[in-house]
Amino acid sequence: MSAYKLMKGNEALAEAAIQAGCDAYFGYPITPQSEVLEYLAREMPKYNRVVMQAESEVASINMVYGAAGAGFRTMTTSSSPGISLMQEGISYIAGAELPCLIVNVNRAGPGLGTIQPGQGDYFQSVKGGGHGDYKMIVLAPASVQEMADFVYLGFDLADKYRNPVLMLSDGAIGQMMEKVKFHEYKRPVVEKAWATTGKPKTRERNYITSLFIQPERMEVHNLKLEAKYKKIRENEVRWEEIQTEDADYLFVAYGLSARICQKAIDIAREKGIKVGLLRPITLYPYPYARLLELASQVKCMLSVELNSGQMVEDVRLGVNGKVPVEFFGKMGGMLPTPEEIVHYLETLTRK
Amino acid sequence: MVYHKPSTLVEVNMHYCPGCAHSLVHKLIMEVVEEMDIQEQTIGVAPVGCSVFAYDYMDIDMQEAAHGRACAVATGIKRLMPDKYVFTYQGDGDLAAIGIGETLHAINRGENILIVFMNNAVYGMTSGQMAPTTLPGMHTTTSPDGRDVSFYGAPIKVSELMAQLPGSYFVSRQAVNSANAVRRAKKALLQAFKYQQLHKGTCLVEIIGNCPSNWKMTPLEASKFIDEEMVKTFPLGDIKVPKPV
Numbered sequence: 001m002s003a004y005k006l007m008k009g010n011e012a013l014a015e016a017a018i019q020a021g022c023d024a025y026f027g028y029p030i031t032p033q034s035e036v037l038e039y040l041a042r043e044m045p046k047y048n049r050v051v052m053q054a055e056s057e058v059a060s061i062n063m064v065y066g067a068a069g070a071g072f073r074t075m076t077t078s079s080s081p082g083i084s085l086m087q088e089g090i091s092y093i094a095g096a097e098l099p100c101l102i103v104n105v106n107r108a109g110p111g112l113g114t115i116q117p118g119q120g121d122y123f124q125s126v127k128g129g130g131h132g133d134y135k136m137i138v139l140a141p142a143s144v145q146e147m148a149d150f151v152y153l154g155f156d157l158a159d160k161y162r163n164p165v166l167m168l169s170d171g172a173i174g175q176m177m178e179k180v181k182f183h184e185y186k187r188p189v190v191e192k193a194w195a196t197t198g199k200p201k202t203r204e205r206n207y208i209t210s211l212f213i214q215p216e217r218m219e220v221h222n223l224k225l226e227a228k229y230k231k232i233r234e235n236e237v238r239w240e241e242i243q244t245e246d247a248d249y250l251f252v253a254y255g256l257s258a259r260i261c262q263k264a265i266d267i268a269r270e271k272g273i274k275v276g277l278l279r280p281i282t283l284y285p286y287p288y289a290r291l292l293e294l295a296s297q298v299k300c301m302l303s304v305e306l307n308s309g310q311m312v313e314d315v316r317l318g319v320n321g322k323v324p325v326e327f328f329g330k331m332g333g334m335l336p337t338p339e340e341i342v343h344y345l346e347t348l349t350r351k
Numbered sequence: 352m353v354y355h356k357p358s359t360l361v362e363v364n365m366h367y368c369p370g371c372a373h374s375l376v377h378k379l380i381m382e383v384v385e386e387m388d389i390q391e392q393t394i395g396v397a398p399v400g401c402s403v404f405a406y407d408y409m410d411i412d413m414q415e416a417a418h419g420r421a422c423a424v425a426t427g428i429k430r431l432m433p434d435k436y437v438f439t440y441q442g443d444g445d446l447a448a449i450g451i452g453e454t455l456h457a458i459n460r461g462e463n464i465l466i467v468f469m470n471n472a473v474y475g476m477t478s479g480q481m482a483p484t485t486l487p488g489m490h491t492t493t494s495p496d497g498r499d500v501s502f503y504g505a506p507i508k509v510s511e512l513m514a515q516l517p518g519s520y521f522v523s524r525q526a527v528n529s530a531n532a533v534r535r536a537k538k539a540l541l542q543a544f545k546y547q548q549l550h551k552g553t554c555l556v557e558i559i560g561n562c563p564s565n566w567k568m569t570p571l572e573a574s575k576f577i578d579e580e581m582v583k584t585f586p587l588g589d590i591k592v593p594k595p596v
Binding site: 023024026050052054055056058059060062063064065066067068069070072074088089092096196197198199200201205206207208209210211 | 390391392393394396397403404406409410411412413414415416417420423424425426427428430431432435452453456
């Protein structure tokens with residue numbers, strides 16, 4: 001499959017899941033991501049894979065727990081309110097160290113909000129939306145191509161670290177149509193000796209649990225998780241830079257905002273403002289170190305988000321006061337035009 | 352015939368209170384697994400409640416589910432491994448309160464799993480609060496004046512409710528408060544495990560469990576309480592049996 005296809009982000013994601021060898025998908029309809037369930041309901045049976053519409057997102061994520069615990073490559077997708085419902089299950093999955101892929105096609109909130117795109121779930125995704133000390137690897141696609149590519153990457157990282165991976169997309173990336181190519185994929189061989197597949201006489205029983213009632217044992221488990229997250233922070237930071245070589249100013253934006261910022265860069269540069277973009281691809285782990293490096297080069301950073309200012313806190317953490325970090329955002333499913341972003345940037349250049 | 356502890360039970364002391372039904376029912380399930388020689392094909396799902404540590408005692412692969420979600424977890428396991436024996440082990444708080452949605456939908460889909468439903472009419476692990484199955488007038492820590500049916504409704508008869516769904520294949524309510532009752536409970540569990548081979552739907556075996564600690568009774572008084580009070584609301588016996596072909 002090397003030819004380009006024209007597909008919706010949600011459909012590209014679904015097709016990539018099939019090609020990545022996803023054994024099971026459990027989901028529940030919610031706009032703007034219902035195409036994933038629809039696509040897989042149609043296609044998965046052709047490959048003898050399991051696809052099921054659950055009675056709720058709570059049930060979906062717990063079905064994922066069961067299937068992932070049995071060692072199968074498992075995925076669920078939803079949008080913001082549904083992802084909120086899954087948070088308990090995600091915490092259990094992280095605690096029990098089960099590899100799986102969860103996709104949030106972010107819509108604007110809070111509450112029922114709107115079905116239009118948003119990035120208001122940043123904190124929930126990277127700071128731990130569920131209870132307890134845990135982290136997910138969080139991937140932020142900015143194109144239909146990445147909606148597909150990050151499925152393979154997400155599954156592989158989940159298996160590599162025995163950890164849930166979240167893909168944080170949004171309603172625009174999920175709904176828009178772009179060209180996409182499904183690359184050849186070689187699935188890494190990962191032994192899942194811990195899976196509950198039935199206990200033969202030759203090994204001890206396997207059990208999947210997040211319960212360690214004695215504090216001494218719980219602490220050991222917490223420290224083990226922390227060591228894993230440290231390894232993830234050391235090895236898996238990913239980002240993209242656009243025109244940062246000569247930049248005096250820096251946009252920091254992910255997903256849809258980053259797409260809008262790319263256009264804003266062209267407009268600003270025509271006006272003589274040398275601006276670049278750092279686009280975090282992993283929101284956890286976050287590219288703090290690279291931001292700190294760039295802080296010695298640029299005069300100011302501008303975090304552009306579709307929320308009230310969430311990722312900007314991580315930019316400030318990374319930069320640690322070295323340069324001013326400003327925020328520009330839109331909420332409610334409204335999108336800024338590139339011109340609006342440039343206009344705001346111009347006010348900063350005059351400071 | 353010489354009595355022996357099933358080899359499928361782990362050699363450790365259980366944490367259950369004296370006179371508690373859990374240890375007995377754990378043993379019965381493990382006897383069935385041993386007799387059917389299906390240790391390698393059996394995956395259990397433990398709940399949140401007193402039996403949260405079931406995997407410490409049953410020498411089989413198990414998963415510990417979030418509170419109430421055992422049937423969803425079991426669905427995930429069974430759909431990927433349809434030829435394995437999958438069972439959940441859930442108390443009345445776990446199954447009948449927080450998890451009744453997952454339970455009802457799993458049964459409605461006719462998941463080929465066995466649900467072992469331990470009903471002792473109270474929340475055991477959190478030490479004796481009212482459950483959806485608490486008897487009318489029964490005193491618990493959260494119904495200190497007795498369960499007021501006009502305020503909380505009547506106890507949910509889970510087995511009768513689930514037997515209504517076409518997805519349920521075999522539904523039986525048993526107890527383990529006498530030697531005869533234990534034999535009948537064992538028979539129901541054995542039958543339910545065997546039915547899984549047929550892929551005909553969900554089996555639900557409800558066990559009216561003794562909870563002397565939270566009932567504030569001696570083990571003997573608790574056994575008597577089941578015969579004299581619990582069975583009035585929860586009559587024992589098979590509730591749904593497969594129709595002969």
